[in-house]
Amino acid sequence: MSDIDMIRAAAARLKGHARRTPLLSSPFLDRIAGRRVWVKPECLQHTGSFKYRGGYAAVSALEDTARARGVLAYSSGNHAQGVALAAAQHGVPAVIIMPADAPALKIANTRALGAEVVLYDRAAGESREELGEALRGERGMALIRPYDEPQVIAGQGTTGLEIAEDAAAMGIARAEVLVCCGGGGLTAGIALALEAQAPGLRARPCEPEEFDDTARSLASGEIQRNARLSGGLCDAIITPQPGEITFPILQRLCGPGLVVSDEEALRAMALAWGRLKLVAEPGGAVALAAALFHAGRVEGDDVIVTISGGNVDADIFQRALSQYGDLH
Amino acid sequence: MSDIDMIRAAAARLKGHARRTPLLSSPFLDRIAGRRVWVKPECLQHTGSFKYRGGYAAVSALEDTARARGVLAYSSGNHAQGVALAAAQHGVPAVIIMPADAPALKIANTRALGAEVVLYDRAAGESREELGEALRGERGMALIRPYDEPQVIAGQGTTGLEIAEDAAAMGIARAEVLVCCGGGGLTAGIALALEAQAPGLRARPCEPEEFDDTARSLASGEIQRNARLSGGLCDAIITPQPGEITFPILQRLCGPGLVVSDEEALRAMALAWGRLKLVAEPGGAVALAAALFHAGRVEGDDVIVTISGGNVDADIFQRALSQYGDLH
Incomplete structure (x- = not known):
């Protein structure tokens, strides 16, 4: 199981590989939120999302002989790129199973990073888990799950170590940490890191409407599924249900989930563009x-938020700017 | 005159105020350039451009009694915001003279940062220098020139100290440093910092076509003016001619100027968006x-470039994405 020692070990392996992202802010965002807003821009991470942390942590944790046979992953795109780059950096092959309706840029980037991409149709009910198991059997590759995987959670948790360190340096002892949440790997990792390093900071998962499985699961105390498995703008964080490993961690450590609309995600993308000069993808902008836009559901003088990724196709980004890009 | 001691003193005053920006990279950009490309993202600086460094350096260098009477600046927008924020942080008033055709977002932001904005018509030949002198006489405020001002050059030069430090840490002993150049404050400051701290790194000014006064001045050995004083997309770096203080520094320390088209600046904006998740404005993307796109005019295995600012209106950014945002 993931714990703080595993996160610290992952941080040691990631040193000199993952980017140490800062906390950014803007007085214009503070005014909207009514408190100080600190942004952890994981869109600036290698491959454009935090997923490189978990991918590198998992690939680097494999034993040499296992790693040499290559790695296998399924992903809507960000985990794909993170694992692809980590595999390339270790000189081993990668096969990535991606939904055919993933953003074209994510599929193209994954291939450009040297991975073999296998597409499947998620709307038709094809199971990426079954495809992954089949390929694993055929090729003997190590499967790196996107979130229900202790080394991946540990890698994502390094984000939380950095948040804890920067918050302490700025004198922030108490704050909520809003995390973009799909399967819960980033949220669980951050929550574990904060528990050990910054107990006054509490993680809260953030999700898009209609895909708020984690918020409903936390509220009910039992794992809830989403009615749909695709659709909406926030492809990066759409998963069937919370993970079996991640959910108990979230249940123990996180505050209630927050839910935003796709339109609110687009508005947040336009504000990140104009006020922070950062490119966020819809799923990366929900926190x-x-x-x-839901400041009344958050507590404290400071709030820390992740921008978990920036891998968005141009048409969606232009939509955010044409609707919400006029900031004056 | 500006020198390395003044730059080091500015760095000490800016510590804890200016953001320490990193050097970012992408394998996709390296492939296009045919060498490793390192990006200094000053769009992530406070107020969205490097100009905050010079503004803060100049305001903090004033004697208390002079500073208390407030500061005055003329600017197409980025210097305006940098001085406005620095003045607000020092608790003193700021009056900013801006061209009426500056990007609306820059004018709005300058006002929102607490400055009084006075607009003038640059196409009609109104002189911002004369307006500035008149207001200075009336109100007794200290004029902070955008580039021909030793403390401003020193503040911009702190960018060069950071480049020198990061290049040394990465083992880059020789490289060209491409700098977005208007009046030459950033270029001169970086050149002075590199001369002292990283003599194997050489600054080269980059400008848009039709506003290549610095490239022509360096080539001819005498200060040349631009035929036009406005127009084109790169508003941030359009100045009548190189500065009287900055040009001799450039002449002594810089390699030949590089000139790009507005369309190339837009393509670079789209690539910064897609590959680095950064928002660049046209003038901030010329380096x-x-x-x-002019790799044949650059030497070495590594090249370092500034993205000097990201304050761009949504319509221009959408134009860059609609024309060049399809990266796959």
Whole structure:
């Protein structure tokens, strides 16, 4: 199981590989939220999302002989790129199973990073888990699950170590940390890191409407599924249900989930563009959207939010700017 | 005159105020340029451009009694915001003279940062220098020139100290440093910092076509003016001619100027968006455009480029994405 020692070990392996992202802010965002907003821009991470942390942590944790046979992953795109780059950096092959309706840029980037991409149709009910198991059997590759995987959670948790360190340096002892949440790997990792390093900071998962499985699961105390498995803008964080490993961690350590609309995610993307000069993808903007547009559901003088990724196709980004890009 | 001691003193005053920006990279950009490309993202600086460094350096260098009477600046927008925020942080008033055709977002932001904005018509030949002198006489405020001002050059030079430090840490002993150049404050400051701290690194000014006064001045050995004083997309770096203080520094320390088209600047903006998740404005993207699309005019295995600012209106950004945002 993931714990703080595993996160610290992952941080040691990631040193010199993962980017140490800062906490950014803007007085214009503070005014909207009514409190100070600190943004952890994981869109600036290698491959454009935090997923590189978990991918590298998992690939680097494999034993040499296992790693040499290559790695296998399924992903809507960000985990794909993170694992692909980590595999390339270790000189081993990668096969990535991606939904055919993933953003074209994510599929193209994954291939450009040297991985073999296998597409499946998620709307038709094809199971990426079954495809993954089959390929694992055929090729003997190590499967790196996107979130229900202790080394992946540990890698994502390094984000939380950095948040704890920067918050302490700025004198922030108490704050909520809003995290973009799909399967819960980033949220669980951050929550574990904060528990050990910054107990006054509490993680809260943020999700898009209609895909709020984690919020409903936390509220009911039992794992809930989403009615749909695709659709909406926030492809990066759409998963069937919370993970079996991640959910108990979230249940023990996180505050209630926050839910935002796709339109709020687009508005947050436009504000990240104009006020922070950062490119966020819709799923990567839900935590910022929660901080800005659901401020009444958040507590404290400071709020910390992740922008978990920036891998968005141009047409969606232009939609955010044409609707919400006029900031004056 | 500006020198390395003044730059080091500015760095000490800026500590804890200016953001320490990193050097970012992407394998996709390296492939286009045919060498490693390192990006200094000053769009992530406070107020969205490096100008905050010079503004803060100049305001903090004033004697208390002079500073208390407030500060005055003329600017197409980025210097305006940098001085406005620095003045607000020092608790003193700021009056900013801006062209009426500056990007609306820059004018709005300058006002929102607490400054009084006075607009003038640059196409009609109104002189911002004369307006500035008149207001200075009336109100007794200290004029902070955008580039021909030793403390401003020193503040911009702190960017060069950071580049020198990061290049040394990465083992880069020789490289060209491409700098977005208007009046030459950033270029001169970086050149002075590199001369002292990283003599194997050489600054080269980058400009847009039709506003290549610095490139022509360096080539001819005498200060040349631009035929036009406005127009084109790169508003941030359009100045009548190189500065009287900055030009001799450039002449002594810089390599030949590089010139890019507005379309190349837009392509570079789209690549910064897609590959680095950064928002660049056209004038802030000319150095990246030079590295990517004029690689034959650059030497070495590594090239370092500034993205000097990201304050761009949504319509221009959408134009960059609609024309060049399809990266796959």
